[in-house]
Amino acid sequence: MSASKLLPLEDAIEQLSSRVQTCSLEETTPIEQALNRVSASDVNARISQPPFHNSAVDGYAFRISDIQKSALPVTMRVPAGSAPGQLKEGEAARIFTGAPVPEGADCVLMQESAELSELNGTTLLSTSSNLSLNQNIRPAGQDFQVGDTLLRKGDVLRPQNISLLASSGIAEIKTYRPLTVAVVSTGDELAQPGSELKPGQIYNSNQYLLEGLIRSFGFEVRNIGCVADKLDATIEALNKAAESDIIISSGGASVGEEDYIKAAIEELGEIDFWRIAIKPGKPFMLGKVGDTPILGLPGNPSAVLVTFLMLARSVLLKRQGCRVTQIRTHQFPLGFNWKKAGIRREFIRVRLNEDNQIIAHPNQSSGMMSSSCWAEGFAVIPENTCPQAGDLVTFIPFSHLLQLPETTLDQ
Incomplete structure (x- = not known):
């Protein structure tokens, strides 16, 4: 496939952001229950702190x-x-x-x-x-003064944010209700862990990967289960999933003769298939079931991990109302030579050695999950580049990706 038919990652993220809106459901939350919640409004200081010299x-x-x-x-x-x-x-x-x-x-x-x-x-x-x-x-007001902004709409509440609110005498705030994310797995080849595999089957590991990723952000998971390869069963499952805030499916991003999710979504709403210039994880699907957004990820486990963290993550954060969705990155030198430039941006599973050099797992197959368990994060190899040992490349730790983004008062 030529590079001209691939959608650049930044363009995909921008389109996703423009087509997905924040859920508007708010609730009043006591500050002792507000950790990792997202503020639904600006919060200003009611007193100066300290209130006296x-x-x-x-x-x-x-x-x-x-x-x-x-x-x-x-x-x-x-x-x-x-x-x-x-x-x-x-x-x-x-x-x-x-x-x-x-x-x-x-x-x-x-x-x-x-x-x-x-x-x-x-x-x-x-x-x-x-x-x-x-x-x-x-002096009085050294920390903050009456009317100062303590929290902004879309900020994620950390322990220090909660302490700041408490020091102003604020006992509760408006927050967005945590997202409910429906997980849909499709395919007759999938079996649940604990059961005996039949010929031609594999265990449904993607369901547990997605549920863990979703819960790492404090969102609620609604497991729709594994849907049989039948159109009526797929329609029924999607209607049930549409009662959630957003739907994520795995294995439904490619178009094949046995993929019923495309026909089901077309009957219930709208669908758009993309080919993203990233590796692993080229196929990606964005659609709607009624008014509920649905994201379709590839089927291979490492491709699910990459597309969730590089694409679906930003959608979920936008849907949750987070003010900041960008990914924090670092620069470290490669500890090896990259062999060949490619037309897609590559996210390779890596860790840092004792010299703070990036080393890669020897097997980067999109079907492997063990390499992601070995790794500490992704190294990013840009399109059409071939960095060599010692060159600085972008490193994204999993610890930055598997949590709500930190927001600070000066952002």
Whole structure:
């Protein structure tokens, strides 16, 4: 096949993004249940944090101008959680980390730098340390101020995001309901693990691969089961699957005489077959069953893995409402010579050696899953290139691909 008849990966991702919409179902979620959920709205700070000037250390609070004149009597004790009020001129306060700085104090001296003495039962404070205005004082609003954006629509909530919301007094937020993804397997040749194989059968490993991939994002799986190679059975299964937010099938991306999924989708909605310029995983299908999107992946296990992570992943994230869907990548040197340039972008199963060089599994067959178990991620060999040992290529760790994308406040 010529390169002109292949759809570039970036074009495929762009078309997928334009044709799949975010699910609009929202729910109110307590923050203790919001880990890895996707925010359905911007969230702004209700208070400033910290809400008052507070001490960064255990020590003593005073006016610099007072201690420069003489030793100061320690007349006040300020623990965290107290409301100390005004510090009188010529006096000092014992203060603890996180406690409000008394009004009038402009410096907190770390207790290790304090020089203490006693006079008639009163503790006197002096110091020979250099002092500066607002030393060891955390100003009000240092972390964030009223009205600051703490979370944006489409952000994935990490533990630190939840902590930030809690520090603003926010107990619940609007999130998108986790996707329900239907998994459809097709083919009379498939048998379920635990059963005895009949002649010509193989075990249905793709179902478990897809279910694991889907669950790694926190989505719910709806297993439709293995559908017999009959048109009426396929139509019935797709109608059931269409009650979910999105459908994923394996083995239905190619057009063959025994593939009934194409005819079933055409009867129930619309279908479009693509040939993507990637290897493994050239065939890919996008369609609709009623209003529910359906993605058809190839049948070979490694091709399922590549097309799910490079194509279906972005669709699922868009459908879930994630603001960021791009894949984080790294650059590492190849530890071997690539033998031949190809017209498709290749995703080879690799790991890093002790010298941080990329080494490849010796067998890159699309029918193998053991090579993906050996690997730490994909190395990307661009179309029409033949990189050699020492050349930098893109490395995508599985750890980046098998989770919801991290979003930060500055993105």
